[in-house]
Amino acid sequence: xxxxxxxxxxxxxxxxxxxGTLSERxxxxxxxxxxxxxxxxxxxxxxxxxxxxxxxxxxxxxQLRESIHAAATASALQAPLPAAAVRVINDCSSRGRAAATxxxxxxxxxxxxxTDRVEDALGxxxxxxxxxxxxxxxxxxxxxxxxxxxxxxxxxxxSRTRRWCDMNTCGNRQKxxxxxxxxxxxxx
Numbered sequence: 001x002x003x004x005x006x007x008x009x010x011x012x013x014x015x016x017x018x019x020g021t022l023s024e025r026x027x028x029x030x031x032x033x034x035x036x037x038x039x040x041x042x043x044x045x046x047x048x049x050x051x052x053x054x055x056x057x058x059x060x061x062x063q064l065r066e067s068i069h070a071a072a073t074a075s076a077l078q079a080p081l082p083a084a085a086v087r088v089i090n091d092c093s094s095r096g097r098a099a100a101t102x103x104x105x106x107x108x109x110x111x112x113x114x115t116d117r118v119e120d121a122l123g124x125x126x127x128x129x130x131x132x133x134x135x136x137x138x139x140x141x142x143x144x145x146x147x148x149x150x151x152x153x154x155x156x157x158x159s160r161t162r163r164w165c166d167m168n169t170c171g172n173r174q175k176x177x178x179x180x181x182x183x184x185x186x187x188x
Contacts, residue, residue: 008032009166013154014046015129016141019069020151020165022062027148033058039118047109048121057118064092064122068129072152075133076141089126089133096123146170 009032011017021032021042033039036053039061043050053061067088071081097113098120112120131137132154139156144165151165164170 005032005034005038008042008045009169010045011153011166012156013128013132013139014125015068015132016072016151016153016165017046018042018125018129019065019072021065022069023151023169024148025069026150033061043118043121048112048124049115050112050118050121051115053118060092061118061122063088064126068125069152071129071133072141073143073150076143076152081133089129092119092122093126093130094123096120096126098124144170 009017009020009023011020023030023032033042036055036058039053039058040050067082067085070085071089074081074085096119097117099111099113100108101111103109110124112124114120132139132141137154139154140160141152142155142160142162144151144153145163146165149165149170151170153162153165155162
C-alpha cells in the first residue's frame with residue numbers, strides 16, 4: 001500500500017536525494033521512509049535492491065541521512081564539517097561492500113555483495129556523499145531558498161545559481177506565494 005506514504009522526491013544525485021527522504025525540515029517535516037519496507041522501496045528506485053530491512057538498519061540509514069545533510073549543509077555554507085557527521089559517513093562507507101559495474105549501455109550501476117545487507121547500499125550512498133562533499137564532481141552544494149525546506153542539493157546548472165532543491169515543489173510554492181502577495185497588494 002504505497003499510496004499511504006508520501007511520494008519520494010527523486011533527484012539525479014544519490015546522496016542528496018537520500019537526504020530528501022526527510023523534507024520540510026524547518027516546517028512540518030515529512031518523513032518519506034517511515035518504515036523499513038519504505039527504505040527498501042527507496043533503495044530499489046536507485047538500483048540498490050535489497051530483500052529486506054530491519055528497524056535497526058532503518059535507524060542507521062536515518063543516522064546516515066542526517067549526517068550527510070549536516071555535512072552537506074556545512075559544506076554549502078563553507079563551514080567546518082561536523083566531526084560526528086563525518087564519522088558516521090566514513091563508517092557507513094567503510095562497512096559497505098559494493099562494486100561499480102558497467103552496463104552494456106555504458107552506464108555505471110552498483111552491484112551489492114548481498115541483497116540482505118542494507119549496509120552495502122548505505123556504503124554506496126556514503127561514498128556518493130563523500131565524492132560531492134569533497135568536491136570531486138562538477139557542481140556545488142547549495143541550500144534550498146525555501147525557509148521551511150533548506151534541503152542540501154547538488155547544483156550542476158551552468159551558472160551554479162540554482163535556488164531551489166526542486167522547482168516543482170519548493171520553487172513553485174515560493175513563486176505562487178509571491179504571486180498571491182503581489183496580487184493582494186493590487187486589490188488593497
